[in-house]
Every structure is written in structure tokens, then in C-alpha cells.
Amino acid sequence: GAGVSQSPSNKVTEKGKDVELRCDPISGHTALYWYRQSLGQGLEFLIYFQGNSAPDKSGLPSDRFSAERTGGSVSTLTIQRTQQEDSAVYLCASSRTGGQPQHFGDGTRLSIL
């Protein structure tokens, strides 16, 4: 079946603009995660959704970052008033439930000019 799908694959935008990144998890997976991979850095956890529970937002770097997951499926990560340090690859992953092996998407490469 289809894996985790992310769009767009690349996004270039000007500093100060808002961006939305989309993640479509594997069907039936209740857990969804967002990570960020900055140049020269490892993967940094951002936010985690599990079913209808309140999301774990402990990794969001600032209040410019937010995410939602509608209907327990598709998730959108929104970055407001983008800064150059937001440039990174944003990865989404899903798993059957929390704690199960995670399946990753191809990521969205975000570049802030």
C-alpha cells in the first residue's frame, strides 16, 4: 500500500511569510509525528498525535509553529512569520500506535530566503 505522503516536496518562500506543510499518514495508523532535520543536525522531534488525545507539542521550537490533525488522518504543520533558521527538511512519520516502528515520508525541504 501507499506509504506516508508529504507535500510539497520542496518549498521556497520569503522570510516573514507563512507556510503550510502537509502529511498524509499510512491508512489505519493512529500515531503521527513531525520531525525537523536542519543542516548538520540530527532529527529533532516537533510534535506527536495519537488518536483523539491531546497532541504532545513539547518539541515545537516557538509559538510560530503549530500543527493540527483533522479527522485522525491528514496533518498540517504551519509555520508563521518564517525565519531563515526555519530552513530545514520537515519529516512526517506514522505508526500503527504509539511506540510501534515509525514509517517516514520523503520530507518537505523548506528554504527561507
Next chain:
Amino acid sequence: AQRVTQPEKLLSVFKGAPVELKCNYSYSGSPELFWYVQYSRQRLQLLLRHISRESIKGFTADLNKGETSFHLKKPFAQEEDSAMYYCALNRSGNTGKLIFGQGTTLQVKP
């Protein structure tokens, strides 16, 4: 704080040589450890998890709680093993939020 350390950014070996990618962690509880791999132009994928105690593509990793390590080993490297390898930790009772190391690029030369 929980942390995963991969001390080598780049490991370069010749085909047929043994490989060991190092991973150390700091966590006071009982962790679950993983190795993820990313081949060129492919997405990140799970290679090993310590609770499975499997050998995947000839790779093995043993959790050493005394040394807080989870090194990835393969006795004879192949060119197709060239990739970026990430060690990751999931805390006990945690629901899957992974803490990743910085990654090690493995380059296997012919």
C-alpha cells in the same frame, strides 16, 4: 536529559571489512533503541530495534546497559551498505517520540 550520541560523522571502510557504527545514550530508565537508515534518494527506514534481536542485512546491534551503548555491527561491509545511519531512543513508557543521534555516514569503498 535524554541524549543519543553518534561520535562519528563519517565512517569510511573498504568492501569486505568489518563495520561498527557507534551509538551511546544517556537515559536512566529502560530505553528502547533503534537504528534507522537512509539510502541515497530514499526515505528514512527502520533497520533494527533492540527488542527484536534480529539480524537485518547482516547487521546486528546489542544493547549494553552497562556501557549505555547500542553499536551497529556488520562483519563484512558491502558497497550497498553505504548510507546515513541514525541511532534513536524511545524512553520506557513513552509513546514513540524518538530522540535521534546526529547520524553517521557510512561509505563503503570498492
